Amino acid sequence: MKIHNLGSINIDIVYRVPHIPSPGETLACQDRSEGLGGKGANMSIAAAQSGCAVHHYGAVGAEGEWTRDVLANKGVETSSIATVDIPTGHAIIMVADSGENAITLFPGANFALPGDLPERLIENARAGDWLLLQNETSDVQKTAIAAREAGLSVAYAAAPFDANVTLGMLDHVDLLAVNEIEAAQLAEAAGKPAEDLGIASLLITKGAEGAVLHSAGKDTIIQPAHKVEVIDTTGAGDTFFGYYLGTLCQGATPQQALARASAASALQIGKPGAADAIPSGGDVDAFLKAQSV
Ligand code: RIB
Numbered sequence: 001m002k003i004h005n006l007g008s009i010n011i012d013i014v015y016r017v018p019h020i021p022s023p024g025e026t027l028a029c030q031d032r033s034e035g036l037g038g039k040g041a042n043m044s045i046a047a048a049q050s051g052c053a054v055h056h057y058g059a060v061g062a063e064g065e066w067t068r069d070v071l072a073n074k075g076v077e078t079s080s081i082a083t084v085d086i087p088t089g090h091a092i093i094m095v096a097d098s099g100e101n102a103i104t105l106f107p108g109a110n111f112a113l114p115g116d117l118p119e120r121l122i123e124n125a126r127a128g129d130w131l132l133l134q135n136e137t138s139d140v141q142k143t144a145i146a147a148r149e150a151g152l153s154v155a156y157a158a159a160p161f162d163a164n165v166t167l168g169m170l171d172h173v174d175l176l177a178v179n180e181i182e183a184a185q186l187a188e189a190a191g192k193p194a195e196d197l198g199i200a201s202l203l204i205t206k207g208a209e210g211a212v213l214h215s216a217g218k219d220t221i222i223q224p225a226h227k228v229e230v231i232d233t234t235g236a237g238d239t240f241f242g243y244y245l246g247t248l249c250q251g252a253t254p255q256q257a258l259a260r261a262s263a264a265s266a267l268q269i270g271k272p273g274a275a276d277a278i279p280s281g282g283d284v285d286a287f288l289k290a291q292s293v
Contacts, residue, residue, distance in 0.1 A: 001052075001053075001128055001129060001130070001249045001250075002052070002053040002054070002055060002125070002126070002129045002130070002249070003044075003047050003052055003053070003054045003055070003129070003130045003131075003132050003155075003245060003246065003249060004054075004055050004057065004121050004124065004125050004129060004130070004131050004132065004147075004152070005040055005043060005044045005047070005054060005055070005056050005057065005131075005132040005133075006040070006057045006058065006113075006117070006118065006121060006131065006132070006133055006137055006139065006140070006143050007038065007039065007040015007041060007043060007044060007056060007057070007058055007132065007133070007134055007136070007137060008038035008039055008040035008041065008058065008089055008107075008110040008134060008136030008137050009036070009038045009040060009041045009056075009058045009059070009060050009064065009067050009071075009081065009088065009089060009109075009110065010036075010037045010038035010041065010088070010089040010090055010091045010105070010110070010136075011034060011035075011036070011037070011064055011067065011088055011089070011090040011091070012034065012035050012036065012037030012038075012090070012091045012093055012234070012273070012274050012275075013032070013033075013034050013090060013091065013092055013093065014031075014032065014033050014034070014035070014093045014094075014095055014232075014234070014272070014273065015029035015031070015032055015092075015093070015094050015095070016029055016030045016031040016032075016095050016097075016272075017029050017030065017094050017095070017096055017097075018030070018096065018097055019096045019097065019098075020094055020096050020100065020101075020102045021094070029094075033272070033273070035273045035274065035275060035276045036067050036070045036071070036274070036275040036276065037091055037093075037234070037235060037273075037274035037275055038089060038091070038110070038136060038274075038275075039134040039135075039136050039157060039159055039235075039238050040056070040058060040110075040132075040134055040136060040137065041056070041058075041067065041071060041275055042235045042238035042239065042242065042274050042275050042278065043132060043134070043157065043238045043239075043241055043242035043245075044056045044071060044074075044076045044132075044242065045071065045074040045075075045076060045242065045275050045278050046238060046239045046240075046241070046242025046243045046246065046264060046278050047132070047242040047243070047245055047246030047249070048074055048075035048076045048246065049074060049075065049242075049243075049246075049264075049278055049279065049280050049281050049284075050242065050243045050246030050247045050250070050260060050264070050281050050284075051246065051247070051250055051281050052245075052246035052247070052249045052250055053077070054075070054076050054077065054246070055076075055077040055079075055080060055121075055124060056071060056076050056077065056078060056080065056081060057080040057081070057113075057117050057120070057121050058080075058081050058082075058109075058110065058113065058117075058137065059081065059082045059083070059084045059086075059109040059110065059112055059113050059114065059117075060081060060082075060083060060084070060088040060089075060109050061083070061084060061085070061086055061087040061088040061108060061109050062083055063087065063088060064087070064088025064089075064109070065083060067088065068081050070275065074275070074278075080117065080120060080121070080124070082113070082114045082117070084109050084112050084113075084114070085112075086108055086109045086112040087106075087108045087109065088108055088109050089105070089106060089107050089108040089109055089110040089136070090105075090106045090108065091103050091104065091105050091106070092104040092106075093234055095232050095234060095272070098230070099230035099231060099232055099233050099269065100233060101232070101233060101234050103234070105136070105160070107136065110136050110137045110138070111137065111138045112138070113137060113138050113139055117139065118139050118142055118143040118146055119146075121143065121147075122143075122146050122147060122150050122152075125147070125150060125152055126151075127150065127151030127152065128151065128152070128153075129152050129153075130152060130153050130154070130155055130245060130249060131143065131144065131147035131152045131153070131154045131155070132155045132156075132157075132245060133154065133155070133156045133157070134156070134157045134158075134159055135157075135158060135159055135160050135161070135162060135165060136159075136160065140156075140165075140169070141165075141168060141169060141172065144156065144169060144172040144173065145172055148172055153174040153175070154172055154173045154174050154175070155173070155174065155175040155176075155177070155241075155245050156169055156172075156173040156175070156176050156177070157177040157178075157237070157238070157241050158176060158177070158178050158182060158186075159178075159179075159182065159237070161178065161181075161182040161185060161186075163185050163186055163188070163189035164189065166178075166182075166186055166189075167186070167189060167190060170197055170198070170199060173199065173200075174200045174201060175199075175200065175201040175202075175203065175245070176199045176201070176202050176203070177203040177204075177205065177237075177241045177244075178194065178202075178203075178204055178205075179204065179205045179206070179207070179237060180204055180205070180206045180207075180209075183202075183204045194214075195214040195220075198216070199214075199216075200215065200216050201213065201214070201215045201216070201254075202214040202215075203241070203244065205237050205240055205241075206225075207225070207233075207236075208225050209224075209225060210222065210223050210224040210225040210262065211223045211225075211240065211258060211261070211262065213254055213258060215254065221254055221255060221258060223258040223259065223261075223262050224262070225262060225265075225266065226262060226263065226266035226291070228266045228267075228269065228270055229270055230269050230270070231269065231270055231271055231272055232269060232271065232272045232273065232277065233269050234273070234274045234277075235268060235273075235274030235275065235277065235278070236265045236268055236269045237265070238274070239261075239264050239265045239268040239277075239278050239279075240261045240262065240264065240265040241261070242264075242278075243257070243260050243261040243264040243265070243284070244257045244258060244260075244261035245257075247260045247261065259288060260284055260285075260288070263284045263287045263288045263291070264278070264279055264284045266287070267279040267283060267284065267287055
């Protein structure tokens with residue numbers, strides 16, 4: 001079973017600041033760095049590091065071609081990442097001493113995907129594979145519909161969150177991931193709790209409070225978070241969802257997949273950066289083993 005991720009690729013430009021500036025405030029940063037990010041790229045790497053085969057579909061500008069090498073070195077299939085005549089997406093990220101962040105996105109090439117990319121994805125995929133989507137590229141709903149028709153399961157991380165876009169996706173997804181703020185916004189827009197919207201599997205991440213998985217006809221599963229030092233929370237949710245889906249795809253139970261996802265994000269927030277901080281499957285399993293002793 002394989003994951004086909006139609007996902008964003010960003011260059012993350014990260015400024016370490018004492019606190020997130022208030023409106024009108026000017027603040028000098030303590031450090032500046034650049035690295036690979038994008039919710040799509042982060043999830044591809046997390047799923048690949050979990051041990052699952054992952055094929056990434058996306059686009060970069062010429063100056064961002066190095067991102068393809070980073071993805072490939074982390075085990076992601078990159079032959080369907082196009083180079084287009086538009087700059088690579090980027091994110092201006094401020095990370096405070098508390099580990100919290102604030103992000104401004106430039107979508108760039110992520111919204112200039114080649115027109116035939118969804119069709120190529122469907123051609124490459126086999127029934128039973130998973131399609132993974134976020135809200136940082138074009139063609140999200142169209143690809144979900146085509147994938148379902150081709151017998152794929154659809155996993156959707158509804159971030160950056162838009163309630164109307166997410167409501168429009170509900171008939172086309174098998175697994176929806178939101179954080180608790182997004183779940184509340186979705187509930188408000190829908191007029192009922194997110195877990196009553198008829199989604200086959202709904203994963204709600206709650207940061208330091210862990211995560212909850214609601215699956216139709218099954219018991220709700222609560223996954224506590226590990227108590228760890230927080231350096232940078234950027235990409236923690238992406239790491240959680242990528243590890244969850246990647247582990248599930250390898251035949252694990254939802255409980256086992258949640259345990260690995262939780263451990264992976266605990267390790268990820270202990271390092272700076274997004275994609276660069278995603279741990280290997282070996283490190284995740286060693287962490288879990290150490291916790292159980
Ligand atoms: O979820 C974290 C990611 O959001 C960052 O890597 C940034 O690129 C934005 O897409």
